[in-house]
Amino acid sequence: MTTGTALRFPAGFLWGVATSSFQIEGATHEDGRGASIWDTFSATRGKVDGGGTGDPACDHYHRYGEDVELLADLGLAAYRFSVAWPRVQPDGRGPVERRGLDFYDRLLDRLLDKGIEPVATLYHWDLPQALEDAGGWPNRDTAHRFAEYAALVHARFADRVRMWTTLNEPWCSAFLGYCSGIHAPGRQDPVAALKAAHHLLLGHGLAMRALRAQAPSDHQLSIVLNLSPVLAEDPSAGEAVRKVDGLQNRFFLDPVFGRGYPADVLADTAWLGDWQRVVADGDLDLIATPLDWYGINYYSPVRVSLADEPLAVTPGNLPGLRGVRMLEPRGQLTGFGWEQNADAFHTLLRRLGRDYPGVPMIVTENGSAFPDLISPQGTVEDPERSGYLVDHLRAVHRAVDAGVDVRGYLAWSLLDNFEWAAGYGQRFGLVHVDFETQRRTIKDSGRLFARIAAENELPV
Numbered sequence: 001m002t003t004g005t006a007l008r009f010p011a012g013f014l015w016g017v018a019t020s021s022f023q024i025e026g027a028t029h030e031d032g033r034g035a036s037i038w039d040t041f042s043a044t045r046g047k048v049d050g051g052g053t054g055d056p057a058c059d060h061y062h063r064y065g066e067d068v069e070l071l072a073d074l075g076l077a078a079y080r081f082s083v084a085w086p087r088v089q090p091d092g093r094g095p096v097e098r099r100g101l102d103f104y105d106r107l108l109d110r111l112l113d114k115g116i117e118p119v120a121t122l123y124h125w126d127l128p129q130a131l132e133d134a135g136g137w138p139n140r141d142t143a144h145r146f147a148e149y150a151a152l153v154h155a156r157f158a159d160r161v162r163m164w165t166t167l168n169e170p171w172c173s174a175f176l177g178y179c180s181g182i183h184a185p186g187r188q189d190p191v192a193a194l195k196a197a198h199h200l201l202l203g204h205g206l207a208m209r210a211l212r213a214q215a216p217s218d219h220q221l222s223i224v225l226n227l228s229p230v231l232a233e234d235p236s237a238g239e240a241v242r243k244v245d246g247l248q249n250r251f252f253l254d255p256v257f258g259r260g261y262p263a264d265v266l267a268d269t270a271w272l273g274d275w276q277r278v279v280a281d282g283d284l285d286l287i288a289t290p291l292d293w294y295g296i297n298y299y300s301p302v303r304v305s306l307a308d309e310p311l312a313v314t315p316g317n318l319p320g321l322r323g324v325r326m327l328e329p330r331g332q333l334t335g336f337g338w339e340q341n342a343d344a345f346h347t348l349l350r351r352l353g354r355d356y357p358g359v360p361m362i363v364t365e366n367g368s369a370f371p372d373l374i375s376p377q378g379t380v381e382d383p384e385r386s387g388y389l390v391d392h393l394r395a396v397h398r399a400v401d402a403g404v405d406v407r408g409y410l411a412w413s414l415l416d417n418f419e420w421a422a423g424y425g426q427r428f429g430l431v432h433v434d435f436e437t438q439r440r441t442i443k444d445s446g447r448l449f450a451r452i453a454a455e456n457e458l459p460v
């Protein structure tokens, strides 16, 4: 790289940050909000490190004004947030809670007032508990309930939100929620997980159809997937790579891109019985409803090798992964123990551009957790997070340079927040949150990101 030549991004590249409702809002009992599966799960002893729950989280429900000011101070063009289904429909069906919708109304007005483009996610894991009690995602009806909810939220905010996402990371909802059980609702049933995966995708398809029918032509509809490059040291481990890539990436990408479920994944999961009977005529057409863009969440690669024996039920023992061993991360790790590997990110983007052409992508999440301390001067020095950020932005820039159609980058996350099973111990924010006082402090990495976004280029 030649010194002095900054790495410029294309004009109009979308810069922003992301959050999700359950992770930041708190106020879980206010204004008629119903319980979600994460309320139930986090209240269950032993499920969340440190016993954290969704209260008060970042108290964003009351402090959204201050948080929008932070976005404005950072000068960011876009803000990705999610709508909490149980605020809008406390039972997941039927009557709408106006006060829940009013909250997002106020949030959107503030964002637009500051010229910030909202990117709304309709489902970021907070399923109404009432729907889980009725069978959850393994139950086909949940897909229809989701589409109804999606259509009513879209109709209410269609005048102010152009960019929409149906689901965040259906892989996590299905496999961490219903197979490994490390996420809500904490079930450990591989067949239920596969059914859940299909019904999540069906819910996406039904919602896409409903939104498309009512959306003005400038609305841009999407899904967000967590995609991971799968790496093996041993060249003979190709079979393990194929299986994990199949379940993690192709199982979601292929049907959304109109190719149906990958035959090899269907074969790998056939021993679990005929879960595929849940795939009804017409489902795959709905799931293939054309997207305007899709979101990629990337944190780290997955490493695998061949194994002789089937694994026990652990987060790695997902359906279809017999004969696979999940390996420890390598090289530099984040504070969360996740592998830092920007080259793998670059490889992933290139592969997506090649294998799934024709639909623009936006990086909808990328970031790292490190323990941060406020200095006596009141600053948060987080060089590791800055390093991760710059390395991964370089990887994006190289992909764009090579012709991959990446239109934007949204960092995870605006704020330190409730990091699911890891509770409040893992801090992903560009802004530090003191969970005792709710004081927000922009970290050095946040300032760096603001500068990069404002200049639309990376310092060399």
Ligand code: PNW
Pocket: 020, 023, 168, 169, 172, 226, 297, 365, 412, 419, 420, 428
């Ligand atoms: C994503 N995994 O979650 C979510 O979209 C965010 O809500 C979350 O805070 C962020 O990444 C950081 O974890 C994931 O185990 C959680 O593979 C777990 C996994 C992947 C993504």
